Structure formats: C-alpha cells, structure tokens
Amino acid sequence: xxxxxxxxxxxxxxxxxxxxxxxxxxxxxLDLGGRVTTWGGxxxxxxxxEILPLSNAEYALVMxxxxxxxxxxxxxxxxxxxxxxx
Numbered sequence: 001x002x003x004x005x006x007x008x009x010x011x012x013x014x015x016x017x018x019x020x021x022x023x024x025x026x027x028x029x030l031d032l033g034g035r036v037t038t039w040g041g042x043x044x045x046x047x048x049x050e051i052l053p054l055s056n057a058e059y060a061l062v063m064x065x066x067x068x069x070x071x072x073x074x075x076x077x078x079x080x081x082x083x084x085x086x
Contacts, residue, residue, distance in 0.1 A: 005077040013070035017062050024062070025052050 022040060029035075029042035029052055036042060041049035054062075 001081055002078070005074055005081065009070045009074040009077065012073055013066045016069055017066035020062050020065060021054065024054055024058050028052050028054070 025040065025042070026036045029044075032042070032044060032052075034042040034044040037049045039049075040051065042052050043049040
C-alpha cells in the first residue's frame with residue numbers, strides 16, 4: 001500500500017510541476033509581448049517560435065512546489081490508509 005501511495009504522490013506532483021512550468025513559460029512569453037503557440041512555444045514579433053528557458057530561481061520554485069505536494073499528498077494518503085484499516 002505504501003508503494004502505491006508513493007507512486008500516486010509522485011505522479012501527481014510531477015503533473016502539477018509540469019503544469020506550473022508551462023504556466024511560468026507562458027507568463028514569461030506574454031510579459032515579453034509574444035504569442036503562445038498551440039505546442040507551448042513563444043513567438044516573438046514574427047520570429048520563429050521557440051521554448052523560452054526558465055531561470056534557476058524559477059526551477060527551484062517548481063522543485064520546491066513539487067516536493068511539498070508529494071510530501072503533503074503522501075502524508076494525507078498514509079493517514080487515510082491508517083484510518084481505513086481501523
């Protein structure tokens with residue numbers, strides 16, 4: 001049961017962090033006056049669309065959010081599993 005809880009927690013954290021990275025890239029593109037393409041690239045004033053890199057601070061924030069979500073979800077699911085046993 002604990003392995004399943006860990007896997008679920010990590011998958012949810014990975015999904016949320018991926019969406020968070022996408023949001024940060026889109027926000028950065030719009031701040032620069034670009035247009036976000038359907039595949040997530042940024043087209044700046046008619047130039048070729050490309051993926052904008054994130055700064056180290058933004059990556060650190062994403063990692064912090066992912067770790068916090070994984071730990072919190074794992075804790076909650078473990079507590080629920082204990083309550084279901086009794």
